[in-house]
Amino acid sequence: MTTLKINQLTKRFGRHTILENLSFQLEPQHIYGLLGRNGAGKSTLLNIINNRNFQTDGEITLAGDSINNTPTALQRMYLMSEANMYPKRTRVSDMFKMAATGYRDFDLALAHRLTSEFEVDERAQLNNLSTGLTTIAKLITALCVDVDFVFLDEPTLGLDANHRELFYRELLKTYEDRPRTFILSTHLISEVQPLIDHVFILHHQHLIKDEAVDELLANAWAISGPAALVDQYCAGLTILDQQTISNIKTVYVVQPLDEQRIIPDQVKIEHIDLQRAFMVLTNGKEN
Amino acid sequence: MHFEFDQSAPIYQQLADQLEEMIFTGLFAEGEQVPSTTQLSQELHINPATVLKGMNILVDQQLLEKRRGLGMFVTPQAKEKIMEKRKEGFYRNYIESLIQEATKLGITEDHLLTLIQRGYQHDHTED
Numbered sequence: 500m501t502t503l504k505i506n507q508l509t510k511r512f513g514r515h516t517i518l519e520n521l522s523f524q525l526e527p528q529h530i531y532g533l534l535g536r537n538g539a540g541k542s543t544l545l546n547i548i549n550n551r552n553f554q555t556d557g558e559i560t561l562a563g564d565s566i567n568n569t570p571t572a573l574q575r576m577y578l579m580s581e582a583n584m585y586p587k588r589t590r591v592s593d594m595f596k597m598a599a600t601g602y603r604d605f606d607l608a609l610a611h612r613l614t615s616e617f618e619v620d621e622r623a624q625l626n627n628l629s630t631g632l633t634t635i636a637k638l639i640t641a642l643c644v645d646v647d648f649v650f651l652d653e654p655t656l657g658l659d660a661n662h663r664e665l666f667y668r669e670l671l672k673t674y675e676d677r678p679r680t681f682i683l684s685t686h687l688i689s690e691v692q693p694l695i696d697h698v699f700i701l702h703h704q705h706l707i708k709d710e711a712v713d714e715l716l717a718n719a720w721a722i723s724g725p726a727a728l729v730d731q732y733c734a735g736l737t738i739l740d741q742q743t744i745s746n747i748k749t750v751y752v753v754q755p756l757d758e759q760r761i762i763p764d765q766v767k768i769e770h771i772d773l774q775r776a777f778m779v780l781t782n783g784k785e786n
Numbered sequence: 787m788h789f790e791f792d793q794s795a796p797i798y799q800q801l802a803d804q805l806e807e808m809i810f811t812g813l814f815a816e817g818e819q820v821p822s823t824t825q826l827s828q829e830l831h832i833n834p835a836t837v838l839k840g841m842n843i844l845v846d847q848q849l850l851e852k853r854r855g856l857g858m859f860v861t862p863q864a865k866e867k868i869m870e871k872r873k874e875g876f877y878r879n880y881i882e883s884l885i886q887e888a889t890k891l892g893i894t895e896d897h898l899l900t901l902i903q904r905g906y907q908h909d910h911t912e913d
Binding site: 530664667668671672674675693694695696713716717769770771772 | 791793794795796797798824827828829830831832833834835836
C-alpha cells in the first residue's frame with residue numbers, strides 16, 4: 500500500500516500556464532473525484548501522472564521514489580482515456596491480451612463476465628464499435644488490470660443510463676473485491692457524488708478544493724429569502740453566486756456558518772449538492 | 787424496500803435514518819439480518835466507507851450488532867430503543883412545528899385542541 504504524491508506540479512505550453520503549482524496526494528483505497536470545467540487541465544494532469552505528457556516543473560513520487568526514475572512505478576497505475584492508442588483492426592480480445600502483458604496481472608475471468616454483462620463482442624474490432632461500446636471496452640480493461648491506481652478520464656463518455664448504472668455497480672464490486680484507488684474525472688457530478696469519498700476541484704490552473712465530500716458539503720449552503728434579510732444575514736460571508744427573482748434572493752456560500760448568528764424567520768438555509776457546490780465554486784471568470 | 791437520498795443531510799446520516807425507519811416498521815425484525823455493507827454499496831451505488839459510517843451510527847445506538855463472520859443483525863431491543871428516542875423527539879419534531887404553523891394561520895389554542903380531538907374521533911370512526 501503506497502501513496503502517490505504530486506509535488507508542486509506546473510505545466511506550461513509556451514507562455515500559457517495550464518496547471519500551476521499543484522500539490523496533493525492519492526492514498527490507498529479511496530475513490531476520488533477529479534472535477535473541473537472544460538479545459539481546466541484535468542486530462543493534462545492525468546496524462547502527466549501517467550507519463551504520457553511531461554510537467555514543466557514539479558515531481559511525482561510513488562512510495563517516495565520519483566516515478567520518472569522508477570520504471571516499475573508506471574506498471575502500478577493505469578489510465579483509461581479518450582485517446583485511442585491501439586493499432587487499427589485491434590479486437591477487444593487483443594486489447595485484453597495487451598493489457599495482460601503490460602501489467603502484473605489481468606483478470607480475464609472478470610473481463611469475460613463484464614463483456615457478457617455489457618453485451619460487448621470480444622471479437623469486434625475497436626474501430627467498428629460505437630463511442631459508447633468503445634468506452635465500455637476500455638473500462639473493462641481498466642477494471643481488470645492489476646494496478647494500485649486506476650485513473651478513469653471521462654469513464655461514461657457515450658454510455659446510456661443503463662450502462663452507467665451497471666458501470667457504477669461493477670466499479671463498487673471490484674473495489675470491494677480488490678480494494679485499490681480509483682480516480683474518476685467526469686462532468687456527471689450528481690451521478691458520482693455518492694461513489695466518491697474525496698474530491699479535487701481544478702479551476703484556473705489551481706487546485707481549489709482537496710477535501711472529503713462529506714466535509715465539503717457540510718459547509719455548502721443555499722441561503723434564501725427576502726433580499727434585504729438575506730443580505731443582512733450574509734454580511735461578511737463570501738458570496739460565490741446569487742440569483743434574485745423579484746424580491747426573493749438566493750445566495751450560495753461554501754464556508755462554515757457562524758452558529759451564533761441569528762437567522763431571520765423568513766430566511767431559509769439549505770444544503771446544496773456537489774454539482775451545485777462545484778458550479779458556484781467555478782463560476783467566476785479569470786481575473 | 788426503497789432507499790432515497792436528497793441533499794437534506796449527509797448520505798451516511800440518511801442511510802442510518804432510513805434503516806432505522808425500516809427496523810421501526812418491522813421490515814427488518816429484531817434478531818434478523820440486515821443487508822451487508824457490500825450489498826447496500828453495490829445496489830445503491832454508494833461508497834462502502836459511507837455505508838459503513840451509516841451502519842456504525844446504528845451500531846453505536848445499539849440498534850444493530852455485528853456478529854463476527856455472519857454480518858449485521860437487528861438487536862433484540864431495537865424497536866423499543868427507537869420508540870424511546872422518538873418519544874423524546876416528539877415534542878420538538880411535531881408539537882413545536884404544529885404550534886408554529888397554527889400560529890401563522892391564526893388558529894387559537896382552543897381551536898387547535900378541538901382540531902386534535904376531531905382528529906382522534908375521525909380516526910375512531912375510520913376504524
